[in-house]
Amino acid sequence: MIGRPRPAVSALPAYRPGRSAEMAEREHDITDAIKLASNELPFGPLPSVTAAIAAAAAETHLYADHRAEALRAELATRNGVAADQVMVGAGSVGLLQQLALTYLDPGDRVLFGWPSFEAYPVFAALVGAEVVRVPLVDHTNDLAAHADAIDDRTKLVMIANPNNPTGTAVGLGDVATLLDRVPPDCLVVLDEAYREFVTMESLGDPMPLLAEHPNLIILRTFSKAHGLASLRVGYGFAHPEVVTEIDKTLVPFIVNGVGQAAALASLAARDEMGDRVHQVVLERSRVIARLAELGHEVPDAQANFVWLPNGEEAAPLAERLERAGVVTRGFAGAGVRVTISTPEHNDRFLAALSS
Numbered sequence: 270m271i272g273r274p275r276p277a278v279s280a281l282p283a284y285r286p287g288r289s290a291e292m293a294e295r296e297h298d299i300t301d302a303i304k305l306a307s308n309e310l311p312f313g314p315l316p317s318v319t320a321a322i323a324a325a326a327a328e329t330h331l332y333a334d335h336r337a338e339a340l341r342a343e344l345a346t347r348n349g350v351a352a353d354q355v356m357v358g359a360g361s362v363g364l365l366q367q368l369a370l371t372y373l374d375p376g377d378r379v380l381f382g383w384p385s386f387e388a389y390p391v392f393a394a395l396v397g398a399e400v401v402r403v404p405l406v407d408h409t410n411d412l413a414a415h416a417d418a419i420d421d422r423t424k425l426v427m428i429a430n431p432n433n434p435t436g437t438a439v440g441l442g443d444v445a446t447l448l449d450r451v452p453p454d455c456l457v458v459l460d461e462a463y464r465e466f467v468t469m470e471s472l473g474d475p476m477p478l479l480a481e482h483p484n485l486i487i488l489r490t491f492s493k494a495h496g497l498a499s500l501r502v503g504y505g506f507a508h509p510e511v512v513t514e515i516d517k518t519l520v521p522f523i524v525n526g527v528g529q530a531a532a533l534a535s536l537a538a539r540d541e542m543g544d545r546v547h548q549v550v551l552e553r554s555r556v557i558a559r560l561a562e563l564g565h566e567v568p569d570a571q572a573n574f575v576w577l578p579n580g581e582e583a584a585p586l587a588e589r590l591e592r593a594g595v596v597t598r599g600f601a602g603a604g605v606r607v608t609i610s611t612p613e614h615n616d617r618f619l620a621a622l623s624s
């Protein structure tokens with residue numbers, strides 16, 4: 270062992286990103302593989318966003334605004350909160366890491382449904398915190414069980430809504446009931462990375478809950494519906510005191526200038542962004558209908574992916590799809606998550622599944 274890595278870190282497995290199409294092509298000696306593994310938008314940046322990126326590219330010799338003040342102000346205006354209630358970070362994953370650094374000591378507890386986003390246990394492990402996994406019910410977060418499982422060591426409750434990898438969402442009523450039961454010194458993090466794709470009406474708008482519940486944090490991102498995953502811009506809303514604490518752990522200048530400019534341009538192009546999200550939502554319905562015809566019942570899909578909860582069949586199915594040039598995300602023993610893409614790519618998946 271070179272140096273003396275912290276035991277919490279040396280015990281962690283290396284981070285494994287989703288497999289790329291190129292990896293699949295090399296490994297299986299195939300061409301034309303497609304990646305439906307990371308819930309990316311299948312469209313490149315909008316013309317106005319590309320123009321903003323090009324303009325910002327001319328400024329890359331300068332550090333960007335560390336706090337992304339212009340972006341915070343715009344997000345505040347559009348969401349009806351004060352600018353000091355807005356946080357911006359290196360993707361919402363960057364903000365999740367900041368949350369762990371800000372609030373968790375060894376022995377503290379962080380609680381979430383399971384299966385859920387794989388980053389949650391990793392960031393907890395990084396700081397030596399304990400995780401409490403609350404089983405999903407019908408592939409859905411069971412917020413009453415979350416509330417029952419909270420004890421005085423629980424400092425963070427994470428809710429991915431919609432949940433990744435199962436795609437289901439919980440309604441605003443359930444979130445409000447949970448908040449009424451959570452002690453005020455325990456933070457509730459509502460991770461709405463896929464909010465824009467939700468069609469379920471009961472999702473509601475959690476923003477008004479911030480006024481009553483200073484322990485609520487709402488996280489969102491430009492990576493999914495806005496199609497800016499590579500630029501790493503995530504944001505969130507919370508009480509100003511929470512924002513002040515979290516900002517102390519923001520790596521200096523990590524939210525880069527190209528990303529800030531692209532995020533602002535993407536907010537200005539909200540209608541076009543909405544059209545693209547709508548295309549994905551229409552494709553989601555089509556894919557689900559076809560899956561049903563093929564005998565695959567999937568949980569209510571509210572994000573830009575579908576979940577095939579096929580247990581022990583998951584790993585072999587993901588392998589078979591990959592050999593056919595369709596890279597998905599298999600969770601061994603649990604299921605396969607497949608990103609909704611263009612009609613052509615979705616047809617490739619459906620054909621590979623039924624062949």
Ligand SMILES: *Cc1c(COP(=O)(O)O)cnc(C)c1O
Binds near residue numbers: 359429432
């Ligand atoms: C994709 C995803 C994120 C967003 O990650 P970024 O760091 O913003 O790219 C956050 N939460 C969940 C549950 C996700 O699936």
